[in-house]
Every structure is written in structure tokens, then in C-alpha cells.
């Protein structure tokens with residue numbers, strides 16, 4: 001495991017506050033993510049986790065605070081600009097082209113990497129053709145890496161749910177990201193699919209050395225995989241630490257079990273050292 005503070009941070013979030021009318025979705029959140037680090041954000045339903053992702057990726061602009069990605073400020077940049085700098089994202093709900101094949105969906109992930117414009121393509125096919133070959137080679141590497149070979153020619157919509165989630169991960173990898181945001185990567189998966197996904201996430205960190213931020217309700221997965229965990233509740237950061245530190249923190253247990261959360265359809269299970277509680281499931 002790599003300590004987040006050892007190398008220059010990939011992401012630096014400082015005192016970010018995001019308000020909607022009457023709701024403070026993020027309230028003074030700060031954290032850094034280091035090179036090769038797998039950083040998790042957990043918290044009850046409505047705690048602000050997805051809002052943090054939306055701030056990082058440029059969908060929401062917070063009223064206060066700053067966010068740096070690879071040393072550059074990102075607030076005020078458009079989502080596609082931030083993506084082009086190397087921040088890729090998967091979504092809670094799969095966002096793929098169901099009628100396209102696995103290969104074609106992965107090729108779409110290469111779109112931002114195409115560096116030859118229409119003039120180059122029209123005037124002289126050399127560089128554009130070479131680019132396409134490079135894209136296809138990169139996609140083949142991803143097919144191997146995520147063990148998708150047997151599904152490559154199938155329309156994505158016909159594939160099992162767990163495989164579709166894997167294709168979505170592959171599409172994000174196809175962007176050759178410098179940071180990967182995983183929004184509930186195992187939501188809705190069965191045990192076998194979850195174990196497969198856990199293995200791929202570890203391989204992404206350890207073999208591809210891509211840092212990741214993961215929002216996930218499966219507490220077992222978070223505690224097994226994450227290097228560090230940020231806990232938020234009602235937008236407020238409760239603590240940041242290793243999985244062991246976080247699980248021992250009384251404020252964390254309170255946030256998951258406290259009276260405030262006994263109503264309103266929020267979670268009922270605290271993170272457990274056994275690492276099996278699927279805390280914070282959607283009602």
C-alpha cells in the first residue's frame with residue numbers, strides 16, 4: 001500500500017463547500033489523494049459523496065474552496081476539459097451504448113485521445129490511421145486486462161450486469177486516465193461479480209498504477225481495498241484514515257448508527273471490522 005502523503009498529490013481538495021437551495025451538500029471537505037493511492041469516500045445516503053465527484057469532475061462548481069488536479073486548479077473548468085486532462089469516471093448507473101459492441105464502446109473511450117483533427121484526417125491519412133491503430137491496440141490491451149475477450153463482439157445491452165460494469169470500467173481505462181473516479185463500482189453485483197471487480201480494481205492500482213477515488217456502500221470492499229478512507233455525513237467530513245483507523249473512530253460509528261439516521265430511510269449498519277456490512281444501501 002502506498003501512503004497518500006509520500007508523493008506529490010494527484011488531487012488536492014481544500015475546504016470545499018457546495019450549497020444548493022437550502023441544502024449544504026458539501027461542508028468544508030478537504031483531502032488529498034496520492035500517486036497510486038486507492039482512496040475511498042463513504043457516508044450514509046445523501047452524505048455528499050456523489051456531489052464531491054461532481055465537483056472534482058467539473059459538473060458542480062462549489063461556492064467555496066479549491067480543487068487541484070495534477071497541480072492545476074480545476075474549478076471553473078468544463079467537465080470535458082477536466083476529462084481530457086486525465087480524469088475518468090464511471091457512474092452509479094451504467095452509461096454505455098447498449099446497441100454497440102464491447103469493442104465499439106471501448107473505442108469511444110479513446111475519443112479524447114484522438115489528437116488528429118479533421119484536417120489531418122482529410123489531407124493526409126498517415127497520422128490519423130496510425131492513431132486508429134494505436135487506439136485499437138490500446139483497446140485490445142484493455143480487453144485482455146479485464147478478461148473481456150469472450151464478450152468483445154456482443155452488444156453491451158445483451159451482457160450480464162457485472163460484465164457491463166466491467167465494460168464501463170474499461171471505457172474509463174481507455175481514456176488512459178491519470179485518475180479514476182469509481183462511483184459505486186459493485187452496486188447491484190452478486191458476490192462473484194463483486195470479487196471479480198475487486199480484483200480488477202486492485203490490479204488497476206498495483207499494475208497500471210492509476211490512482212483512484214471510490215465511492216462505495218459495500219463496506220467489506222472498502223475496508224479490504226482502500227488505502228485511506230474519508231467519511232462524510234451531511235456533507236461534513238468526519239474523519240480520514242486507514243480502514244482500521246476509520247472503523248475504530250467512535251464518530252464514524254455514531255454517524256452510521258446515530259439517532260439522526262434512524263429515520264428517513266438512511267443506513268442502519270456501521271462499518272464493521274469484519275468488513276461484511278453493506279452499509280448505506282439505498283432504501
Ligand SMILES: Nc1ncnc2c1ncn2[C@@H]1O[C@H](COP(=O)(O)OP(=O)(O)OP(=O)(O)O)[C@@H](O)[C@H]1O
Nearest residue numbers: 020023024025043044045046047048049050051052
Ligand atoms: N443538483 C442538486 N440540487 C439540489 N440538491 C442536490 C443536488 N445534488 C445533490 N443534492 C443534495 O445534496 C445532498 C448530497 O447528495 P449526494 O447525491 O451528493 O449524496 P450521496 O452521498 O452521493 O448519496 P447516495 O449515497 O444516496 O448516492 C443531498 O441532500 C442531495 O439531495
